[in-house]
Amino acid sequence: MPELPEVETIRKYLNKTILRKRIVNIKVFSKKQFPNNSEEIVGAKILSVKRRAKNLIIELSNEKTLLIHLKLSGQLLWRPKTLNKTTRIVIVFDKGELVFNDLRKFGWIKILNLDQLDLELKKFGPEPFSKDFSIKYLQKVFKKSIRPVKTILLDQEKIAGIGNIYANEALSEAEISPQKPVKALTIEEIKKLRKAILLVLRQGIKYNGASAADKLYLKPDSSNGSYQQHFRIYQKNGEKCKKCNTIIERINLGGRGTFFCPKCQNMSRFRYI
Ligand SMILES: [Zn+2]
Numbered sequence: 001m002p003e004l005p006e007v008e009t010i011r012k013y014l015n016k017t018i019l020r021k022r023i024v025n026i027k028v029f030s031k032k033q034f035p036n037n038s039e040e041i042v043g044a045k046i047l048s049v050k051r052r053a054k055n056l057i058i059e060l061s062n063e064k065t066l067l068i069h070l071k072l073s074g075q076l077l078w079r080p081k082t083l084n085k086t087t088r089i090v091i092v093f094d095k096g097e098l099v100f101n102d103l104r105k106f107g108w109i110k111i112l113n114l115d116q117l118d119l120e121l122k123k124f125g126p127e128p129f130s131k132d133f134s135i136k137y138l139q140k141v142f143k144k145s146i147r148p149v150k151t152i153l154l155d156q157e158k159i160a161g162i163g164n165i166y167a168n169e170a171l172s173e174a175e176i177s178p179q180k181p182v183k184a185l186t187i188e189e190i191k192k193l194r195k196a197i198l199l200v201l202r203q204g205i206k207y208n209g210a211s212a213a214d215k216l217y218l219k220p221d222s223s224n225g226s227y228q229q230h231f232r233i234y235q236k237n238g239e240k241c242k243k244c245n246t247i248i249e250r251i252n253l254g255g256r257g258t259f260f261c262p263k264c265q266n267m268s269r270f271r272y273i
Contacts, residue, residue, distance in 0.1 A: 002070045004128065004161030005204025006217050006225065007054050010076055013220040014056070014098070015049040017078050021093040023060075030088035033102065036111040040064060053124040053160035057117065065117050067110045068100075074107030076100055078220040103216065124160040128197055133159065138190050142182040149185060149193070150178035151254045162197065164256050165210055165234050169200040172233035175264045178253055203230060210234075233259040 002010070022045050026038035044060040051057065056076075058066040070076070073086075077099045083090070089100040089109055100109060112120065125141075126132035141158050142149075152158055153167040162170070171178050173196035176189055185193070204210060209225030211217045213235055219225060228234075232242065237250035241261035251258050 001054070001072050001163050002074070002209065002217050003054060003163035003166050003204070004051075004201055005166070005207075005227065006209035007051050007056060007070070007161075008205050009209045009225060010220055011049050011051045011056055013078070014058075014076070017220065018046045018049065018058075018093065018096075018098060021046050021095060023091060024094055025092040027090040027092065028088075029090075030102075030105060033088050033100075033105060033108045034110075035108070038111075040111050041066070052121050052127070053156055054163070055121070057121075063114060065112050065114065067112050067117060067120060069107055070102070071104070071106035071108070073103040073214075073216045074100060075102070075216070075218050076220055077218065077222055080222050098220075124156055125158045127160050128162070128201055133194070135187075135191055135194060138194060139187070142185055142190065144183075146181040146183050148179045148253060149176060149182045150256075150258060152182045153197070154254070154256070159197075161201070165212065165231075166197070166200050166204060168234045168257075168259050169232055170196040171265065172259070172261065173200055175266075177265045178258045178260055179251075200232075203227060233261065235259065 023041055025042065028034040028038060041060055041064055044062040047059040047061055049056060049058050054069065056068040079096050080099050083099060086101040086103045087099055088102050091098040126137060145152060150167050150171060153162050170193065174192040176193060204227045207225060207227035207230060208219055209217055210227035211224035212228050217225060233248055236248045237259055239248055241248055241264055244261065244263050246261050246263040248259055248261055
């Protein structure tokens, strides 16, 4: 699933590409993924492209917005060479087309007015790059829960934008067991974790996101991101930890692939808590 760095990469690209363009038509091939009446936005111009959590927000000139969630396998491609059998929606501009492909069909594009948008977005926790994402905030959230730290990192109501790749990467960077009950983190570990989250997200953005083994994430120009070349731990089970040479392991935690170094991330100490 595209996470903060992938969605931010798409946002930056679109904010350069579709700004001030006018929507002239919308072709919908999968109605459940575009539930509103496209006539509401035909003729509107693009004012800005923003991001909140893993959502893209396209502000239009008629006081409507497009809220887009790519979910598991959504792609937004600018003028791809061809459409394919996963093409679900095409937004046609006065010049160029934005194509929404989605193999799994969980993604969506909604037309919202500003009140509806506020309502949709208020459920998310703080953005990692905002001042609200403080040590104090994390202490407050963590002390209330005995859930594994990795599960909390994925909870969009607690912290916005982190998904499975960057949760794995941040815990590796911070040398914290993904299974450690979040309440048991020391203040030093919380500080380390916050710093690690910001570091891996910045790296993800710097390398234009990660096109992992499933190859589902593409930049809008149809090319791959390159953060996967810099993975510390994600999908590296069976390989050696770069810090200590121990073989990286994989477990399922809350149904998600979880990768860790049993030595650096001290898994055994917390396995039975
Ligand atoms: Zn290690």
